[in-house]
Amino acid sequence: MSSKPRLTREQVAARAALELHDGDCVNLGWGIPNLVSDFVPAGITVYFHSENGILGMGPRAKAGEEDYDVVDAMKVPVTVIPGASYFDQGTAHLMARGGHLDLSMLGGLQVAENGDFANWKIPGSQGSGGIGGAMDIATGARHLIVCMEHVTKDGGPKLVRRCTYPLTALACVKRVITDLVVADVTPDGFLLREVASGWTPREVQQHTEARLIVHGEVPEIELVGRRRDSTR
Amino acid sequence: MRQKLYDTVDAAVADVPSGARIFFGGFGGAGFPNNLIQALDRQGASELTAITNNCGSGDGELGILFKHGRIRSVIASFPGPHARHFQELYAAGKIALELVPQGILCERIRAAGAGIFGFYAAVGAGTQVAEGREERVLGGRRTVFYEPLVAEFAFIRAWKADELGNLVYRKTARNFNPLMALAAKTTIVEVEEVVPVGALDPEAVVTPFVFVHRIVQAKGIYNVIKA
Numbered sequence: 001m002s003s004k005p006r007l008t009r010e011q012v013a014a015r016a017a018l019e020l021h022d023g024d025c026v027n028l029g030w031g032i033p034n035l036v037s038d039f040v041p042a043g044i045t046v047y048f049h050s051e052n053g054i055l056g057m058g059p060r061a062k063a064g065e066e067d068y069d070v071v072d073a074m075k076v077p078v079t080v081i082p083g084a085s086y087f088d089q090g091t092a093h094l095m096a097r098g099g100h101l102d103l104s105m106l107g108g109l110q111v112a113e114n115g116d117f118a119n120w121k122i123p124g125s126q127g128s129g130g131i132g133g134a135m136d137i138a139t140g141a142r143h144l145i146v147c148m149e150h151v152t153k154d155g156g157p158k159l160v161r162r163c164t165y166p167l168t169a170l171a172c173v174k175r176v177i178t179d180l181v182v183a184d185v186t187p188d189g190f191l192l193r194e195v196a197s198g199w200t201p202r203e204v205q206q207h208t209e210a211r212l213i214v215h216g217e218v219p220e221i222e223l224v225g226r227r228r229d230s231t232r
Numbered sequence: 233m234r235q236k237l238y239d240t241v242d243a244a245v246a247d248v249p250s251g252a253r254i255f256f257g258g259f260g261g262a263g264f265p266n267n268l269i270q271a272l273d274r275q276g277a278s279e280l281t282a283i284t285n286n287c288g289s290g291d292g293e294l295g296i297l298f299k300h301g302r303i304r305s306v307i308a309s310f311p312g313p314h315a316r317h318f319q320e321l322y323a324a325g326k327i328a329l330e331l332v333p334q335g336i337l338c339e340r341i342r343a344a345g346a347g348i349f350g351f352y353a354a355v356g357a358g359t360q361v362a363e364g365r366e367e368r369v370l371g372g373r374r375t376v377f378y379e380p381l382v383a384e385f386a387f388i389r390a391w392k393a394d395e396l397g398n399l400v401y402r403k404t405a406r407n408f409n410p411l412m413a414l415a416a417k418t419t420i421v422e423v424e425e426v427v428p429v430g431a432l433d434p435e436a437v438v439t440p441f442v443f444v445h446r447i448v449q450a451k452g453i454y455n456v457i458k459a
Contacts, residue, residue, distance in 0.1 A: 050404070051334065051335075052259045052260055052262075052404045052407050053404050053406055053407055054404060067403065068261060068262060069262050069263075069402045069403040069404060069405040070262075070403045070404055071260040071261060071262050071404055072260070073260065074260070075260040075261050086401075086403050086404060086406060087406070088338075088406050088407065088408070088409070088410045088411055088438075089259060089285075089334070089335075089338050089406075089407045089408050089411065090335070090338035090339060090341075090342055090408075090411050092335075093334060093335025093338055093339075094335070096335065097335050097353070097355060116358075126323075127311075127313060127319050127322070127323070128311045128318070128319060128322045128329055128331070129331070130286075130308075130309065130310035130311050130312060130331065131309055131310065131331050131332070131333050131334065131361070132309055132310040132334050133309070133333070133334040133335060134333075135333035135334075135335075135336075135355050135356055135359065135361065136333050136334060136335030136336065136355050137335075139353075139354050139355045139356075139357075140354075140355070166359065166360050167358055167359045167360075168359065169355075169357075169358075169359070170357060170358040170374070
């Protein structure tokens with residue numbers, strides 16, 4: 001892997017936050033997506049959804065003010081914002097699976113060029129593994145964005161032709177945001193939308209198993225300022 | 233009025249037999265029936281099947297039942313890396329596990345309570361979850377058939393019960409509890425507070441009393457992660 005700088009996890013989250021629109025109802029999964037709520041653009045209100053029964057989740061609770069009956073899906077004590085509601089786990093998943101949320105962002109292990117998605121188990125890993133809410137959320141998402149590192153810890157590709165890890169859901173991913181690219185899943189494969197500062201599309205392709213489709217000049221990933229055109 | 237109030241958690245679980253299938257509510261440290269779980273451990277029933285989101289955190293939540301070998305089979309969504317006792321048994325091949333997507337787990341339980349004999353969903357299509365299951369293309373999408381999940385007992389936690397068994401919950405401690413109450417032959421609830429009939433606002437009741445069979449005020453552990 002090239003030693004050129006890539007985006008930090010926080011920068012990937014900041015870029016992902018530019019996908020948020022005022023009034024959106026959004027589920028954020030484990031990993032980088034969990035950081036996105038720290039980067040909501042000023043002046044908009046986003047209603048974060050938690051699969052244990054919150055719509056309108058606010059920031060993490062301050063030290064000393066935790067209520068352990070108000071936790072997110074990672075067991076972290078959180079707060080709620082005006083307009084929030086509580087409900088049971090089945091209703092929470094109904095919202096996700098039934099396509100009632102505007103946007104879901106999940107961490108990933110592999111995304112294939114046909115939109116297939118794997119995020120719950122690395123083959124050969126220790127322990128039972130666990131699915132959690134990922135299959136329901138990925139299957140039902142109106143718009144699913146996967147936020148992850150571009151390659152594995154060993155430098156292996158995560159944007160692949162076909163997933164080799166156990167699948168989470170078929171043909172569900174619309175966009176991937178990594179520490180090197182923003183790319184959309186299209187009928188022809190991954191369309192490269194943005195590339196990290198200092199990288200060329202050709203260099204990024206060398207670290208990508210799937211073919212990246214390039215149309216003309218590819219802009220740099222912009223971390224602040226104007227919201228990019230959304231595919232939604 | 234049918235007497236549903238029990239004086240102790242031990243009395244509320246005294247007749248749970250070995251081999252029973254039991255729903256356990258709780259998620260993310262909140263809403264676990266920890267006092268009923270501890271009582272079940274003291275009672276000693278074994279060869280149990282647990283239907284639950286996760287499999288405990290150290291000795292906490294369901295952990296103690298795995299530590300003492302009470303459970304032989306699990307239907308769960310996310311057993312969890314901190315479910316040390318479960319993971320040891322699983323690695324040793326001493327426990328059966330069916331992994332179920334979390335929302336599908338909810339709907340299979342709700343179906344059992346609702347007299348629905350199964351349903352098709354796109355969730356799980358093309359994944360390991362679909363292995364051995366009937367698949368159909370419906371509305372142009374691949375779907376998978378899921379059967380209901382029944383149990384003899386539900387162990388749940390609520391905030392307040394009236395003496396009939398109407399329940400209200402507190403914030404995200406609600407999670408799986410109202411769903412599991414729907415689908416067990418005997419639903420046992422531990423609550424923070426028991427109030428007289430008429431004291432709960434009918435508009436605010438989440439679980440109507442018809443689904444609740446035993447009520448016990450829990451005086452011990454609340455949320456394990458708070459301790």
